[in-house]
Amino acid sequence: MPLPLVLHLIDDTTPGGVMRVIDFLTTSPAMSAFARHQVMRVSRGAALPACRADVIVSHLTVNWRALPRLIAFRARHAHLPLVHVEHSYTESFTAQNVPGKGRFFALLRTAYALFDRVVAVSDAQGDWLRSRGLVRASALRVISSTVDLSGFHALPAPRGRARVIGGIGRLHRQKGFDVLINAFRALPGAELELHLYGEGPEKAALQALAGDDPRIFFAGHTDDPETAMRAVDVVAMPSRWEAFGLVALETRAAGRRLICAQVDGLRDSGDGGLFVRGHRTEDWTAALLATLASAPPPRLAPGADSAAADWQAMIAELNCAEAAAA
């Protein structure tokens, strides 16, 4: 019997964490062991195509404009198992970006109801989807995102006193690097450095915020995330929302010190990190000071995550149900 064909639909190919997670899902040996994966890029405006596959996985953006397309797609593939992976929406995303929250929840409930399974990418996101009644319990699965971490495991451990703090991610208000720059500027110590890896709409504003502090560097976007990690001793993630903290996972694999905002999926980022409630400058300065003075945490053990096995179980379950129905 041939391996089942799993078709992944994506509508946003901006390089970044989500694309790397999708690359892992569709190309890693662990995922290829139980299914053949195909990626189909669809355009945001147009109707979704008719597809042939055993399981279809949506990595699409859910919004009101996309809803008719999703409904039509469901109708066209009435008997195919459909899975949606929610890479974006969280409690804090809603708090920060959604003016009419009741209306937004109505959208999510309607859209998620079209799918046989909805995958949350972190426990915190899963709890939110469940407690808000956005996904029925029988359809919800939590499968933490992951990527190939071998490059991070292979990095030499940081040695000596921590000196370089890194902010890794898009220069967008989501990532909270304004908080990081303000907190860093209040730190004494001429030998300290703050490196920001990424590009984005907030770049000019962040550069203005950094002012003439010679210790702050804007390194731009790097295609090779290990390079950024190699250069830093501490990774700070003052994100305002985050469905899954991929950089936090990579930080732990690389044995770097980690500071996270206590929001959404970042709350699941393990015991080694320091968690900060809120985004006040003085709280983040204190957290930076404490982390710089701390010893590096133990590394995350390789192969600790169960993402591929969880996907395999879900795909098998869906195929069995379909075979029984046929």
Place this chain on the structure above:
Amino acid sequence: MPYASIVVPAFNASATLPDTLLSLRSQTFRDMEIVVVDDGSTDETAALVTQLAREDGRIRLVSQGNRGLAGARNSGIHAALGEIVGFCDADDLWMPEKLAAHVEHLARAPHVGLSYSGSALINDAGDRIGHAQRPRLRRVRARHVLTRNPVGNGSAPVLRRAALEALRYRPHYETERDWVFDETFRQSEDIECWLRLCVTTDWSLEGVPGLLTEYRLSAGGLSARTEAQLASWERMVEKLRPEAPALFAAHEEAARAYQLRYLARRAITGGDGAAAQDYLRRAFACSSRPLFEEPLRTGVTAAAALLIARFGTAPLDMARSLRRL
């Protein structure tokens, strides 16, 4: 377990507390408890509550050393057993149908974490003075909470327990229980809490129709603390701005203008026309949005400030006596 809890922070409140408690005991929705937090009173407050608790088993007394309003509310929340928790300050009154209205509203609107109503203003004698807070009730966004605080006063809201849970935290130096209200604030603790609910949680705020609270505007202490009030409001802005930079970038100046206009109105009530004019000047220096969004109210405020600065409080007193006829 009672379905609803009403938390009553009380500090030296023996003069007004009996009326407040009577209004709460008279609620048509009866599956509830009343948690009175005696915040280190030196008067008869505790004895009075103990006496009333014997008459009505739904009343409970929680005593603590003085922590201030936010601290008293936090202790009340900690002791409360209800699925929903309302607040009524010890000099305000609830209309009999208020709790029922909020229970119904929260049951009907699962995305709403905080339900509030409008309020009628009363004086020291407990008479309605003809002014009311009639806030926006539906489609309430974070910007409305920042600029206009539709919740209005600390005796208006009823919150779902899950929303209180989302707000709950514990500062490292607190040893006894968690905080919902920030106890480092002595004023603006309400708006800080409601706005924090807006920008850090996914709960909505909505109002129900009607003036279901009677909110006492005390004659004493009106004019004196306006600068302190402004300072605490600014501190609230400093605290929450990093949580929602886009919101503050778009609406902070307008919110400040509204805040200054509010202080101007308080100065007018206190009979200080010069101060009122000064606040209005500062308001317009921040933003002209109050003039465009609420031209009538802003215009009347400006006219009253001018009149009082020119002629003293006589015209205002005359207007008041006319209204009483």
